[in-house]
Amino acid sequence: MNRYGLKEKIELRINHATHHIEVDVRDTLLDALRDQLGLTGTKRGCDMGECGACTVLMDGKPINSCMLLAVDVMGRNIMTIEGLAQDELHPIQQAFVENGAVQCGFCTPGMILTAKAFLDHCSNPTDDDVRQAISGNLCRCTGYRKIVEAILDAASRLRRGKRHV
Amino acid sequence: MSSWPSAQEAKVLGKRVTRLSGVDKVTGRAKYTYDIRLPGLLYGKILRCPYASAKILSVDTSKAEALPGVRAVVVVDENKTCRFVGDEVAAVAATSTDIAEDAIRLIEVEYDIGNYVVDEQTSMKPGAPKVHEDRENVRPGGVNEQGSIDDAFAEAAVTLEATYSTQVQTHMCLETHGHVVEWDGESMTVWASTQAVFGVRGSLADHFELPADQVRVITEHMGGGFGSKFGPGVEGVLAARLAKEAEAPVKLMLDRKEEFLAVGNRPSAIAEIRAAASKDGRLLAMDMKTYGTGGASGGAGFPLPYVYTVNNRRRQHSDVFINAGNARAMRAPGHPQASFIMESMMDELAYELGMDPLEFRRRNDPNEVRQGQYTVGAREIGWHRRNRNPREMKGTLRRGIGMGCGLWGGGGGKGTQARCTIHSDGTVEVVTGTQDLGTGIRTAIAIVAAEGLGLAPEQIHVRIGDSQPGLPSGGSGGSTTTASVTPVIKTAVDKARVQLLQWVAEEMEVEATALTVGDGKIFLADDLSRNLSWKEATSLLGTDMIVTEGEWDSNLRQSGVAGVQFAEVEVDLQTGQIQPIRIVAVQDCGLVVNRLTAESQVYSGVIQGLSWALLEDRIMDPSTGLMINPDMEYYKVTGSLDMPDIQVIMYDTHRKVTGLGEPPVIPTAGAIANAVFNATGLRFRSIPITPDKVLTAYKEANA
Numbered sequence: 001m002n003r004y005g006l007k008e009k010i011e012l013r014i015n016h017a018t019h020h021i022e023v024d025v026r027d028t029l030l031d032a033l034r035d036q037l038g039l040t041g042t043k044r045g046c047d048m049g050e051c052g053a054c055t056v057l058m059d060g061k062p063i064n065s066c067m068l069l070a071v072d073v074m075g076r077n078i079m080t081i082e083g084l085a086q087d088e089l090h091p092i093q094q095a096f097v098e099n100g101a102v103q104c105g106f107c108t109p110g111m112i113l114t115a116k117a118f119l120d121h122c123s124n125p126t127d128d129d130v131r132q133a134i135s136g137n138l139c140r141c142t143g144y145r146k147i148v149e150a151i152l153d154a155a156s157r158l159r160r161g162k163r164h165v
Numbered sequence: 166m167s168s169w170p171s172a173q174e175a176k177v178l179g180k181r182v183t184r185l186s187g188v189d190k191v192t193g194r195a196k197y198t199y200d201i202r203l204p205g206l207l208y209g210k211i212l213r214c215p216y217a218s219a220k221i222l223s224v225d226t227s228k229a230e231a232l233p234g235v236r237a238v239v240v241v242d243e244n245k246t247c248r249f250v251g252d253e254v255a256a257v258a259a260t261s262t263d264i265a266e267d268a269i270r271l272i273e274v275e276y277d278i279g280n281y282v283v284d285e286q287t288s289m290k291p292g293a294p295k296v297h298e299d300r301e302n303v304r305p306g307g308v309n310e311q312g313s314i315d316d317a318f319a320e321a322a323v324t325l326e327a328t329y330s331t332q333v334q335t336h337m338c339l340e341t342h343g344h345v346v347e348w349d350g351e352s353m354t355v356w357a358s359t360q361a362v363f364g365v366r367g368s369l370a371d372h373f374e375l376p377a378d379q380v381r382v383i384t385e386h387m388g389g390g391f392g393s394k395f396g397p398g399v400e401g402v403l404a405a406r407l408a409k410e411a412e413a414p415v416k417l418m419l420d421r422k423e424e425f426l427a428v429g430n431r432p433s434a435i436a437e438i439r440a441a442a443s444k445d446g447r448l449l450a451m452d453m454k455t456y457g458t459g460g461a462s463g464g465a466g467f468p469l470p471y472v473y474t475v476n477n478r479r480r481q482h483s484d485v486f487i488n489a490g491n492a493r494a495m496r497a498p499g500h501p502q503a504s505f506i507m508e509s510m511m512d513e514l515a516y517e518l519g520m521d522p523l524e525f526r527r528r529n530d531p532n533e534v535r536q537g538q539y540t541v542g543a544r545e546i547g548w549h550r551r552n553r554n555p556r557e558m559k560g561t562l563r564r565g566i567g568m569g570c571g572l573w574g575g576g577g578g579k580g581t582q583a584r585c586t587i588h589s590d591g592t593v594e595v596v597t598g599t600q601d602l603g604t605g606i607r608t609a610i611a612i613v614a615a616e617g618l619g620l621a622p623e624q625i626h627v628r629i630g631d632s633q634p635g636l637p638s639g640g641s642g643g644s645t646t647t648a649s650v651t652p653v654i655k656t657a658v659d660k661a662r663v664q665l666l667q668w669v670a671e672e673m674e675v676e677a678t679a680l681t682v683g684d685g686k687i688f689l690a691d692d693l694s695r696n697l698s699w700k701e702a703t704s705l706l707g708t709d710m711i712v713t714e715g716e717w718d719s720n721l722r723q724s725g726v727a728g729v730q731f732a733e734v735e736v737d738l739q740t741g742q743i744q745p746i747r748i749v750a751v752q753d754c755g756l757v758v759n760r761l762t763a764e765s766q767v768y769s770g771v772i773q774g775l776s777w778a779l780l781e782d783r784i785m786d787p788s789t790g791l792m793i794n795p796d797m798e799y800y801k802v803t804g805s806l807d808m809p810d811i812q813v814i815m816y817d818t819h820r821k822v823t824g825l826g827e828p829p830v831i832p833t834a835g836a837i838a839n840a841v842f843n844a845t846g847l848r849f850r851s852i853p854i855t856p857d858k859v860l861t862a863y864k865e866a867n868a
Binding site for chain 2: 024026027031034035038039040041042043044045046047048050051053080081082084085089093096097098100102103104105106107108109112130131132134135137138139140141142143144145146147148
């Protein structure tokens with residue numbers, strides 16, 4: 001056996017479900033999500049923590065899933081893009097569609113989860129706040145403008161939603 | 166000959182329509198090539214040459230083949246000469262990416278390492294290492310000459326001698342290049358991240374000597390191309406060879422570093438220019454020696470003079486070979502380079518003449534659309550606020566305004582087949598072999614079909630990105646997709662509507678010509694109360710269905726897209742940082758099919774032009790031949806914080822479809838460089854204008 005190919009059985013909590021899988025100890029969380037669990041909504045853009053396309057939420061915080069080993073995230077709550085929409089689209093997803101914030105769509109899941117973590121803590125952001133929040137997520141298509149508009153729109157949808165509760 | 170509905174008549178055409186694939190993309194359901202998973206899937210990896218110039222003497226794959234989990238190893242060519250770091254040598258398919266990477270390291274290659282050259286200047290010197298044994302490093306073109314340069318210079322009020330240059334830019338698509346290939350006997354199915362489904366089909370069929378219909382290419386969604394994804398490339402052929410050899414499906418996606426090294430870039434451009442202008446502001450003459458590099462093989466042509474009238478001119482262009490990755494088409498090939506060079510030169514001449522740079526352009530620009538755009542753009546940016554004496558500006562934070570222009574074709578052409586089917590249950594299916602590289606053609610097709618049938622876009626089932634239906638369409642390049650595809654969709658849909666109205670006319674016992682469609686109904690134009698719902702109408706078909714094929718109609722589209730951009734920047738002379746404050750993009754666009762996605766193209770072009778003007782640069786190390794920034798950290802691109810306020814003005818001058826993907830990237834760099842001059846009095850003739858260049862120039866100016 002190849003000395004690098006060590007396997008380990010791990011338990012992952014993803015989108016409120018528990019998965020028991022066997023991974024190569026070198027596998028990142030991104031590898032496990034995409035190749036083992038088929039959660040391909042999390043994108044692989046650079047595999048070096050530079051583009052943000054692989055962003056998922058770990059205990060509510062955005063992280064680059066390409067930069068964490070799968071064996072190191074046991075016991076943590078992971079949310080991927082597949083776990084965001086419940087019966088209907090999340091307001092952030094809705095705002096992305098309606099504002100035309102999606103072009104090729106490859107950066108979109110990472111952008112949306114970054115926005116989710118941000119809006120969880122900041123309900124009334126400014127344009128600059130949003131730009132700061134998504135500065136770790138690269139987009140090569142849209143020119144960012146409509147993404148920022150979508151996140152501002154989502155913030156206002158979420159505020160309205162809260163008032164109704 | 167048909168025509169598009171007027172703005173008053175149009176129900177969905179030209180409105181803001183959210184994209185059909187939007188929900189799939191925001192939920193992660195959209196499947197890209199990278200996301201394809203098949204039973205027994207193997208993972209491919211390419212061994213790339215670590216030297217800038219090396220002849221392969223031998224390749225020993227035995228250790229790699231013996232590694233557990235390895236299913237196939239193929240060599241590109243045992244006798245290959247590699248001409249850049251990253252040139253393909255061999256490839257492996259294994260049960261995991263990790264094992265494939267381990268196997269790559271076990272391949273033993275004996276190289277005869279040669280000398281190399283990775284910059285244009287060194288490559289052009291006598292005695293420089295030759296990139297190709299059988300060719301010189303410089304491939305000179307002929308001399309193009311018109312008018313009399315000498316006479317023009319004799320009557321000139323001002324002359325200018327300057328060298329301008331633009332750097333190599335890489336595409337940096339978010340989804341890397343790659344394919345998933347599965348063979349079934351002598352047929353293959355290929356999932357490709359491509360902007361040319363039928364291009365990939367043709368190339369792979371040729372390579373494997375198969376009838377084209379034995380190659381099926383699927384591209385449901387793809388993560389950006391910008392011109393770099395027109396064919397399978399070496400990587401696609403290797404994926405197919407591995408899959409054949411392993412007798413199992415293979416996924417071979419490039420990693421980010423490979424993406425920077427080996428799958429295309431925008432060539433550099435250098436122009437040594439002598440120019441002359443008359444006292445009344447006429448551009449009299451340009452004497453040009455130009456060159457550029459597209460790496461080891463690609464050409465580096467660009468248009469010059471650009472946009473403006475120059476009656477006396479002489480130009481010789483040369484392609485220069487270096488040991489670096491080859492160029493591929495990139496968003497408006499040649500034009501951003503030409504625009505930066507020409508617009509910088511125009512600006513310099515205007516200041517030398519003491520003339521308003523906008524007025525100088527007006528006097529030399531034969532394009533009527535741009536003449537109108539100048540007025541709009543100047544008003545929106547506040548052109549009157551520009552500095553009259555840039556060299557006398559004071560303070561460390563300085564603002565200035567500049568402008569630039571562009572021109573593109575984008576008229577599309579023949580070569581798309583499309584089918585429209587109306588089923589008796591009311592379903593409308595529109596099928597063609599184009600692909601959506603992110604620009605939104607899927608939605609544009611739905612809009613055109615919905616308009617013709619009186620339905621809503623989401624009621625149209627659009628099937629694209631698959632060669633299987635056998636309805637070819639061209640590659641998505643040259644900003645030609647919308648202009649090539651939508652006329653064919655329209656004619657197919659119009660025929661289908663006429664046929665459906667015939668069925669309804671018989672049922673309602675009226676003339677078909679008296680009927681019209683709208684709001685999901687078919688009704689008598691003179692008596693709106695007499696109508697059938699769409700479903701009632703289509704149910705008349707029973708077990709029949711309406712199937713029509715579209716045809717090309719050149720009257721529905723137009724070529725020639727003019728654009729003008731104005732930029733306002735702030736330059737910090739303590740840090741050298743240039744902050745774009747505002748960009749006004751006045752973009753000729755013809756008939757807008759979907760306002761939402763059309764605007765997005767302009768934002769996108771501006772940001773990419775800005776990125777090229779200030780940040781992006783493929784940096785080669787002359788001593789090692791390596792690209793030293795093949796990653797997204799050191800190859801700088803614009804992020805959300807770099808984004809200025811961008812005002813998009815859709816300047817529609819006619820109601821025919823035309824292309825919009827590329828034109829907005831053209832004028833930005835020139836506009837920014839000219840704004841930097843207006844702010845600081847410092848002229849940058851070379852991009853990217855990085856802080857070190859600003860600080861050095863400022864220091865020299867004040868020495």
